[in-house]
Structures are given as C-alpha cells and as structure tokens.
Amino acid sequence: MVIKAHPVYALTLGLACVGLFMLGCSESRAPVAPDLSAAHSAHAGATQLKGLNADKGFIDGWFDGNDVNLHYTKLYFCAEPPTSGAPTDCVIGADAEVPPRGGPIPTIYAIAAVGFQPDPATLACRAGTPCLNHPAMIDASRVAGPGATNVPAVPHSHILAEHRGGWFHTVNIRVFNLSAWNQIAAAKSLAKVRELQGDPAVGTPGVISADTPTNIFFFIASFQK
Numbered sequence: 001m002v003i004k005a006h007p008v009y010a011l012t013l014g015l016a017c018v019g020l021f022m023l024g025c026s027e028s029r030a031p032v033a034p035d036l037s038a039a040h041s042a043h044a045g046a047t048q049l050k051g052l053n054a055d056k057g058f059i060d061g062w063f064d065g066n067d068v069n070l071h072y073t074k075l076y077f078c079a080e081p082p083t084s085g086a087p088t089d090c091v092i093g094a095d096a097e098v099p100p101r102g103g104p105i106p107t108i109y110a111i112a113a114v115g116f117q118p119d120p121a122t123l124a125c126r127a128g129t130p131c132l133n134h135p136a137m138i139d140a141s142r143v144a145g146p147g148a149t150n151v152p153a154v155p156h157s158h159i160l161a162e163h164r165g166g167w168f169h170t171v172n173i174r175v176f177n178l179s180a181w182n183q184i185a186a187a188k189s190l191a192k193v194r195e196l197q198g199d200p201a202v203g204t205p206g207v208i209s210a211d212t213p214t215n216i217f218f219f220i221a222s223f224q225k
Contacts, residue, residue: 057132060124061108061158062188066224070124070158072133074219077167082215085149088135092172093142095213100167108168108218109190109211112156116178122185124157135216143174143212159190165221173197174209 061070078084082094099105113123125131131153140148160168173193175181184192194200196208203210 055132059132059158061160061222063160063163063222063224065187065189067188068160068163069223070160071165071221071223072218073221075133076135077217077219078135078215080215084139084215085141086135086137086139087150088137089215090135090138091142091215092138092140093212094215096169096215096217098215099169100217100219105167105169105217106164107161107171108220109159109161109193110156110170110172110214110216111159111184111193112154112172112174113181114154114174114176116176116181118155118178118181118185122157122181123155125153125155127153127155133218138216143172143209157185159188159193160222161190163222163224166219168218168220170214170216170218172209172212172214173203174212176206176208180207 056071056073058069058071061068076088076090077100078088078090079096079098080089081097082091084091120126125134134153137150137152140151144151175184180196183196186192193208197203197210200211
C-alpha cells in the first residue's frame with residue numbers, strides 16, 4: 001500500500017479540510033506548535049512515506065465564536081482505502097480507513113461555499129489560490145456525482161472542535177446559500193452550523209449539508225488571535 005502526501009492547494013467541494021497527515025506523533029490540548037521530532041515512524045502497513053518536509057505558516061480558522069490562527073507545519077495526509085480517483089488519494093464522502101496515527105483524533109470542520117461567492121474576507125481558502133499544505137485535487141464523486149472524481153477546490157473556511165496541536169481529521173460541510181454562510185461567518189461557531197443543520201446526520205436541503213466524512217487529515221495547532 002502506498003501512502004501519499006502531496007503538495008499544497010485548496011480543498012475540494014467543501015473541505016475543508018478537511019481537515020488534513022503523516023505518522024504517529026504526540027498531541028497536546030494546549031494550543032502550541034506541533035513538535036515535528038516525533039513524526040518519523042510510519043503507520044502500520046505503510047510502505048512509502050512522503051512529504052515530511054512541508055511549508056509552515058498560518059491559515060484563518062474559527063473556534064467557539066472567535067477567530068483563531070491555524071499553524072500548519074506538514075502536508076495533508078490521505079491514504080487508500082477508500083478508493084480515490086484523485087492522484088492525492090483524498091476523498092469526500094467516505095471515512096478514513098488508514099489514519100496517520102493510532103488513537104482518537106480531533107475534528108476540524110471544512111465549511112465550503114457551494115454555488116455562490118461569499119465575501120472573500122470570510123474565507124480561509126479562496127477559490128483558485130493555493131491553500132497551505134492542502135490537497136490540490138480531491139475525489140468528490142460520492143457527493144457530486146461520477147464526473148467529480150478529480151476536482152479542484154471550492155472556497156472554504158475552518159471550524160475547530162477543540163484547541164490542541166497535532167493531527168485533525170476533516171469533516172466536510174457544504175453551505176448552499178449566502179444567507180446561511182453569513183450566519184456562520186458572523187457566529188464563528190459549530191453551534192451555529194448545528195442550528196442550521198437541524199440534524200447533523202441529515203442537514204437542511206438547499207441550506208447546508210450533513211456532516212460528510214473524508215479521509216483527509218491536517219497537522220496543525222491553533223492560536224487565538
């Protein structure tokens with residue numbers, strides 16, 4: 001089995017990005033920069049590892065009503081299975097079967113704007129621009145149909161489930177109208193997303209999707225601005 005970690009760009013069809021990974025490493029609940037020294041042992045079954053050296057920098061995020069800086073220090077992590085038609089091995093609509101490390105992994109929600117253009121000031125990753133340590137292409141065919149096996153990113157932002165440093169698993173949530181997006185951008189919270197969804201397993205048609213699994217992981221730490 002080959003584990004791929006490919007260079008930079010923005011997430012697809014609402015990632016965010018998810019979420020996105022390489023190897024076992026220790027994590028801390030404190031918002032401190034991840035320690036790369038621990039990230040040099042392969043996950044069981046891996047036969048090839050790439051991308052240990054990645055660009056380092058900050059991307060905007062939201063947590064519990066506040067703006068946060070997300071410190072990215074590694075490339076994303078995606079691995080098959082699930083099967084992906086994208087060269088990155090990244091998938092929206094199927095959960096990860098090969099994590100970057102064992103044990104529980106916290107969640108980052110990739111909130112994607114689909115079918116409309118939000119205020120660029122509310123976006124962490126804009127369409128058509130590189131987004132640090134994100135996959136360039138993703139297989140979104142499970143949510144967008146068979147023609148979307150290898151598609152580029154749509155605009156998105158990020159909501160954290162908790163403050164900590166290390167690997168985060170991406171859950172994709174797609175927003176379908178500007179009014180809903182503006183409510184989320186104003187609240188900057190997962191609570192507002194849940195209010196709009198009603199049921200996170202179902203979502204609200206024409207407004208916002210259900211929580212959608214991905215196999216995308218990111219290695220980050222969060223800092224309140």
